[in-house]
Amino acid sequence: MARPREFDIDQALEAATEAFWSRGYEATSMADLMQAMGLHKGSIYQAFGGKHALFMQALDRYLGAGLAQVQQALSDAGPVPDRLRAVLHGTLQDPAACQTARGCLGLNTLVELGPHDEVIAERVRTHYGRLREAFATCLAEGQRTGTIRTDTEADLLAEFLITTINGLQAGGKGYLSAVDQERVANVALDHLSPS
Amino acid sequence: MARPREFDIDQALEAATEAFWSRGYEATSMADLMQAMGLHKGSIYQAFGGKHALFMQALDRYLGAGLAQVQQALSDAGPVPDRLRAVLHGTLQDPAACQTARGCLGLNTLVELGPHDEVIAERVRTHYGRLREAFATCLAEGQRTGTIRTDTEADLLAEFLITTINGLQAGGKGYLSAVDQERVANVALDHLSPS
DNA sequence: CCTATTATTGACTTATCGGTCATGAATACA
DNA sequence: TGTATTCATGACCGATAAGTCAATAATAGG
Numbered sequence: 001m002a003r004p005r006e007f008d009i010d011q012a013l014e015a016a017t018e019a020f021w022s023r024g025y026e027a028t029s030m031a032d033l034m035q036a037m038g039l040h041k042g043s044i045y046q047a048f049g050g051k052h053a054l055f056m057q058a059l060d061r062y063l064g065a066g067l068a069q070v071q072q073a074l075s076d077a078g079p080v081p082d083r084l085r086a087v088l089h090g091t092l093q094d095p096a097a098c099q100t101a102r103g104c105l106g107l108n109t110l111v112e113l114g115p116h117d118e119v120i121a122e123r124v125r126t127h128y129g130r131l132r133e134a135f136a137t138c139l140a141e142g143q144r145t146g147t148i149r150t151d152t153e154a155d156l157l158a159e160f161l162i163t164t165i166n167g168l169q170a171g172g173k174g175y176l177s178a179v180d181q182e183r184v185a186n187v188a189l190d191h192l193s194p195s
Numbered sequence: 196m197a198r199p200r201e202f203d204i205d206q207a208l209e210a211a212t213e214a215f216w217s218r219g220y221e222a223t224s225m226a227d228l229m230q231a232m233g234l235h236k237g238s239i240y241q242a243f244g245g246k247h248a249l250f251m252q253a254l255d256r257y258l259g260a261g262l263a264q265v266q267q268a269l270s271d272a273g274p275v276p277d278r279l280r281a282v283l284h285g286t287l288q289d290p291a292a293c294q295t296a297r298g299c300l301g302l303n304t305l306v307e308l309g310p311h312d313e314v315i316a317e318r319v320r321t322h323y324g325r326l327r328e329a330f331a332t333c334l335a336e337g338q339r340t341g342t343i344r345t346d347t348e349a350d351l352l353a354e355f356l357i358t359t360i361n362g363l364q365a366g367g368k369g370y371l372s373a374v375d376q377e378r379v380a381n382v383a384l385d386h387l388s389p390s
Numbered sequence: 391c392c393t394a395t396t397a398t399t400g401a402c403t404t405a406t407c408g409g410t411c412a413t414g415a416a417t418a419c420a
Numbered sequence: 421t422g423t424a425t426t427c428a429t430g431a432c433c434g435a436t437a438a439g440t441c442a443a444t445a446a447t448a449g450g
Contacts, residue, residue: 001448002396024307026221030438040399041439047397051438100310107365111306112219114369115295125370152382159375160382167362170302174309175320180354187347187355191386196418197426225408235429236409242427246408 009047010061012037016048017058021105024112025055056120062105063127071134080142081189084135084161088185091165093172103169111170132158139192149194157192164188204242205256207232211243212253216300219307220250251315257300258322266329275337276384279330279356283380286360288367298364306365327353334387344389352387359383 019028019036030051034041048054073087093101102108106127113120135158142148148157168181176184214223214231225246229236243249268282288296297303301322308315330353337343343352363376371379 001394001450003398003446003448005397006446023311024221026219027311029436031436042400042441043398045439102310103306108306110369111298111303111365115297116218116222121369128366128370156378156382159371160379163359163362163366163371163379163383165362166365167358167360170306170361170365171323171358174305174316175323176354176358183351184355184358187351187386188358191382195390196420196424198416198418198428200427201416224406226406237411237430238428240409 005047007037007039007043012039012044012047013054013058013061016054017062017105020055020058021062021102021108022100024108026112056123059105059109059120059123063123066104066106067127067130067134070131074134074138080138080145080147081192083138084142084192085185085189088161088165088168088189089182091169092178092181092185101173103173104166107166107169128162131162134158135161142192146194148192151195160191161188200242202232202234202238207234207239207242208249208253208256211249212257212300215250215253216257216297216303217295219303221307251318254300254304254315254318258318261299261301262322262325262329265326269329269333275333275340275342276387278333279337279387280380280384283356283360283363283384284377286364287373287376287380296368298368299361302361302364323357326357330356337387341389343387346390355386356383 015037016033019032023032030041030044033044033051033054037044039047044054048057070087073090074083076083076086091104093103106124109120110124114124115121132155136154139148139154139157139161143150143154148154164185168176168185171184172178172181210232211228214227218227225236225239228239228246228249232239234242239249243252264285265282268285269278271278271281286299288298301319304315305319309319310316327350331349334343334349334352334356338345338349343349359380363371363380366379367373367376
């Protein structure tokens with residue numbers, strides 16, 4: 001029995017995510033967010049509780065969706081190496097093509113806020129933990145079916161892949177073209193084959 | 196024939212580097228810099244010309260020193276794999292041990308400012324270009340002496356190594372312990388051996 | 391229709407941002 | 421010693437930061 005909200009929470013959160021994604025946390029002002037979300041300042045504070053709280057909700061939404069996407073791609077049918085290749089290639093981006101190479105919001109946040117914001121660091125930590133689990137499960141399957149080398153634990157190979165992805169995301173923000181990213185990704189993927 | 200400067204430029208620049216390194220560009224205020232450098236605001240503006248100009252000089256100094264260090268380590272005596280291992284291990288850091296895991300200022304800058312500041316992006320781009328050259332030269336030597344695989348170009352292997360390093364630097368800012376970083380580094384280094 | 395409850399709006403507050411500048415101090419050279 | 425020149429100092433500036441709040445609007449239940 002009250003006045004109903006005039007905007008969609010999830011849609012507003014997505015708009016906020018876009019803003020944080022392209023500019024980073026510190027460089028995104030409330031004015032930027034107001035414009036991106038199409039809302040007045042008061043509405044944002046009432047619905048989300050402030051810049052930091054808004055960022056957390058946007059981050060959670062982003063990480064959750066990204067994780068689900070990866071989990072699905074990794075549990076597809078088809079050979080394990082193909083799934084891994086699809087996931088890695090799916091993350092690439094051309095810094096020349098995109099006006100602003102946003103990279104991955106998770107990585108951006110890890111680098112910008114990881115060492116200073118313990119609450120956010122915790123979220124990012126558990127996200128990368130889940131990501132590692134997803135990769136490790138897929139890699140273990142590959143090890144059982146003979147398409148992935150067995151002389152290294154699946155968990156470690158998973159961490160290696162995530163490290164590669166993060167390195168590629170970083171390179172894509174400035175000095176690595178999409179083609180070069182793909183070449184490097186293939187080098188990493190080659191390393192997973194049984195010898 | 197004028198009043199001499201009372202502080203050391205390079206020392207002040209190093210203090211500024213420390214500040215930018217631990218907090219990032221946006222999150223470091225002029226007040227932070229004043230405290231870190233032990234200088235009054237006017238002196239900083241007169242000597243360096245403003246926050247952005249100061250950051251550029253600090254970044255140049257940092258990247259130059261880092262490149263020289265890597266170049267020296269990569270042209271050491273001893274087997275090529277040992278040199279590469281030394282360089283990779285030299286970049287690792289424990290996020291738990293350090294209060295604030297600063298990572299690498301070059302990577303931090305690439306992620307924070309790469310897509311938005313063309314002047315800085317250019318510096319970072321040429322830095323990573325030189326870094327790739329240094330690694331490629333060392334890797335090519337290893338290929339000639341039989342300690343590095345020859346089925347992949349040295350340039351590509353170099354880019355792969357830099358990608359790994361950047362991924363490790365990122366992981367070290369939040370979710371990867373020094374031990375785990377070392378494990379992943381070893382996986383990447385294993386990939387360089389001839390089959 | 392009345393009322394309780396929540397949403398919207400935009401003016402307002404306080405603090406801090408990067409940056410400027412007038413003043414006074416310290417030196418080298420004449 | 422006088423003077424030109426650069427340096428150090430900190431008060432000051434307009435702009436903008438995040439955040440607050442009182443007034444108004446819109447709904448649901450009674």
